[in-house]
Amino acid sequence: TFCELKKALLTGNAEEAELNKRAKSFAYGLFEEGKYCVLATGNEAEKYAALAKEDDFIHNVVAELRGTCACPGKVIGVVKVVNKPEEVSKMKKGNVLVSIATTPDLVHAMRLASAIVTDAGGLTSHAAIVSRELGVPCVIGTKIATKWLKDGDKVEVDASKGTVRKL
Secondary structure, eight states, X not given: OHHHHHHHHHHSOOOHHHHHHXXXXXXXXXXXXXXXXXXXXXXXXXXXXXXHHSTTHHHHHOSEEEOEEEEOOEEEEEEEEOOSGGGGGGOOTTOEEEESSXXXXXXXXXXXXXXXXXXXXXXXXXXXHHHHHHTOOEEEOOSSHHHHOOTTOEEEEETTTTEEEEO
């Protein structure tokens, strides 16, 4: 940690026993935007690692998604996760389209969407370009939207800020 590094540089004394434990296994987590920190080793680290693999981990830890604004706007709507052309039929006008990334096969769903949220993508990605053409608020590059959000979730997409919140 920063404090340990500072102490080691000032005193020339590193906590070798602790560093050896961390070399075997460790877990480090920042919560509430850096206000709360966890550093665990050994069995405690293994417990955190097992927890992180569970499906609900992401739902219990993440308060809001952050990504990049591709097209500004603020919308409240119901989520539909659409990754394949076969899933486009789930979309109804006004739903929030959530996808790993969009492709030309999903343009019909994008036209119905009140907002678009993707896991991947940059400002020149398909989702970004098409959302700007359609004038649909869009947040790209959230990394975990398709894991955190499920069909039927009600969300607020504030694409101007690049945020998505469950309501």
